[in-house]
Amino acid sequence: MPLARVERNNLSQTVCSRLARAIMAGQFKPGSKISEPSLSEMLGVSRAPIREALIELELRGLVEFDATGRTRVPVLSPLDIDEIHTVRLMIDPVAASLAAERAKASTFNALAANIAATRSVKTLADVSRLDAEFHDTIVRAAGNRRLLLCWNSLRDQVGLWLAQMQMRHQPVTKRTRQETAEAHQTLLDAIRSGDPKKAAAAAHKHVAGWIKVMPKAPADDDKANP
Amino acid sequence: MPLARVERNNLSQTVCSRLARAIMAGQFKPGSKISEPSLSEMLGVSRAPIREALIELELRGLVEFDATGRTRVPVLSPLDIDEIHTVRLMIDPVAASLAAERAKASTFNALAANIAATRSVKTLADVSRLDAEFHDTIVRAAGNRRLLLCWNSLRDQVGLWLAQMQMRHQPVTKRTRQETAEAHQTLLDAIRSGDPKKAAAAAHKHVAGWIKVMPKAPADDDKANP
DNA sequence: CCATGGTTTTTTGTCTATAATCGGCTCATC
DNA sequence: GATGAGCCGATTATAGACAAAAAACCATGG
Numbered sequence: 001m002p003l004a005r006v007e008r009n010n011l012s013q014t015v016c017s018r019l020a021r022a023i024m025a026g027q028f029k030p031g032s033k034i035s036e037p038s039l040s041e042m043l044g045v046s047r048a049p050i051r052e053a054l055i056e057l058e059l060r061g062l063v064e065f066d067a068t069g070r071t072r073v074p075v076l077s078p079l080d081i082d083e084i085h086t087v088r089l090m091i092d093p094v095a096a097s098l099a100a101e102r103a104k105a106s107t108f109n110a111l112a113a114n115i116a117a118t119r120s121v122k123t124l125a126d127v128s129r130l131d132a133e134f135h136d137t138i139v140r141a142a143g144n145r146r147l148l149l150c151w152n153s154l155r156d157q158v159g160l161w162l163a164q165m166q167m168r169h170q171p172v173t174k175r176t177r178q179e180t181a182e183a184h185q186t187l188l189d190a191i192r193s194g195d196p197k198k199a200a201a202a203a204h205k206h207v208a209g210w211i212k213v214m215p216k217a218p219a220d221d222d223k224a225n226p
Numbered sequence: 227m228p229l230a231r232v233e234r235n236n237l238s239q240t241v242c243s244r245l246a247r248a249i250m251a252g253q254f255k256p257g258s259k260i261s262e263p264s265l266s267e268m269l270g271v272s273r274a275p276i277r278e279a280l281i282e283l284e285l286r287g288l289v290e291f292d293a294t295g296r297t298r299v300p301v302l303s304p305l306d307i308d309e310i311h312t313v314r315l316m317i318d319p320v321a322a323s324l325a326a327e328r329a330k331a332s333t334f335n336a337l338a339a340n341i342a343a344t345r346s347v348k349t350l351a352d353v354s355r356l357d358a359e360f361h362d363t364i365v366r367a368a369g370n371r372r373l374l375l376c377w378n379s380l381r382d383q384v385g386l387w388l389a390q391m392q393m394r395h396q397p398v399t400k401r402t403r404q405e406t407a408e409a410h411q412t413l414l415d416a417i418r419s420g421d422p423k424k425a426a427a428a429a430h431k432h433v434a435g436w437i438k439v440m441p442k443a444p445a446d447d448d449k450a451n452p
Numbered sequence: 453c454c455a456t457g458g459t460t461t462t463t464t465g466t467c468t469a470t471a472a473t474c475g476g477c478t479c480a481t482c
Numbered sequence: 483g484a485t486g487a488g489c490c491g492a493t494t495a496t497a498g499a500c501a502a503a504a505a506a507c508c509a510t511g512g
Contacts, residue, residue, distance in 0.1 A: 236494090236495060236496090237495075237496070238495090271496080271497090272496055272497045272498070273496095273497085273498090274495080274496055274497070274498095275495080275496070275497095294503080294504060294505090295503095295504090296504085296505090
């Protein structure tokens with residue numbers, strides 16, 4: 001049995017994941033400024049780990065620095081969403097294709113369990129979480145660390161965008177958990193078939209369909225100042 | 227005329243790019259350990275900016291942290307190279323396709339100038355640099371920041387790999403500057419045609435051809451210890 | 453020669469302090 | 483009223499200090 005990998009646990013990492021969760025949970029308003037001293041006090045750690053965490057979050061696209069070094073939560077525009085979708089449309093088919101070639105039984109079990117969970121879950125947040133997990137499992141099964149890195153960043157930003165939509169009280173998707181489960185089942189079947197082309201096509205179709213049901217332009221209820 | 231963006235110039239960024247160049251120039255042996263105090267003394271700055279730079283370099287894949295926090299230059303294995311090639315094979319066609327739709331005259335001029343420079347340049351290092359620049363220009367012309375981020379990381383790692391090969395005194399490619407220039411010209415023509423599909427196909431062919439002439443497995447002249 | 457245990461040195465993780473910088477406010481001036 | 487200078491609080495950038503942990507070293511015993 002391979003020994004469990006010992007992860008480096010420093011405060012920076014802890015702060016980083018806690019902040020990532022908080023941002024994606026909508027606990028920081030998109031566009032709001034984040035100051036290091038305030039985080040330092042909130043989390044009870046000094047500024048050094050905070051700074052290191054913020055740098056990582058910036059590279060993951062969950063915060064951004066302006067020219068003077070101030071940190072803020074990015075406000076994703078429709079253009080940003082389009083960028084993210086374009087890249088997802090590129091990554092997901094490749095991931096599915098590789099997964100079709102390499103996935104083991106444990107992956108299929110995890111995916112099937114995820115679909116079952118999706119059918120029984122109540123809240124929309126749970127569906128979103130399971131959806132992210134589902135695709136995460138596929139990308140991991142693809143066995144390409146670089147691909148996974150690209151995808152992680154995207155997933156974070158999709159999370160940020162969901163938070164942003166919820167904050168504006170906009171419905172995120174009209175797709176029910178039943179439809180999601182069925183779409184995932186189709187994708188799982190394609191991957192399990194072992195045919196890379198078929199899996200890629202299914203993934204492409206799935207992502208494209210998912211994009212279609214999302215609101216493209218946020219209703220500008222906030223001020224649209226120059 | 228759009229004003230030139232004022233970039234935040236802090237030591238972290240400076241250290242990061244200097245270290246990135248140094249690593250890709252082979253000034254740190256792959257696998258060698260890098261300690262913060264030594265960098266701090268070498269560059270004459272305190273450890274705080276060093277640490278921040280290292281975090282960014284880690285996400286760009288130019289250094290890696292072990293479980294105890296020690297930093298080292300990664301040793302790329304044939305599997306890593308395969309991962310990188312897979313992702314490049316995914317990104318470049320999409321970038322070329324988007325560039326075909328969006329590129330402006332200035333982009334074409336830059337690409338043409340690059341090709342001309344490639345024909346006249348002497349050293350292999352120059353050809354590599356121009357090759358990276360060429361593809362960089364295309365990805366920028368694609369106008370997708372997320373795509374650019376993915377690609378940047380890959381480019382850095384290709385640079386690291388070139389450094390690693392040169393350190394082992396292995397020829398990096400058999401392709402001459404003339405062949406490179408011709409291949410780039412073909413790709414440029416495809417992009418300039420404005421047909422996304424044609425551009426994507428050309429890019430795919432180009433990358434695939436490039437992969438073919440690279441040495442896959444490094445000759446294990448070093449010790450291959452367990 | 454190899455393994456083992458303890459000691460020393462190095463390196464990291466974190467905190468705190470200080471200088472430089474930015475943002476906003478007041479207030480005088482046109 | 484609008485505009486710009488100047489001050490003040492807040493924030494960032496960097497440096498330096500310290501403890502804890504890891505690695506290297508060295509001697510000792512098999």
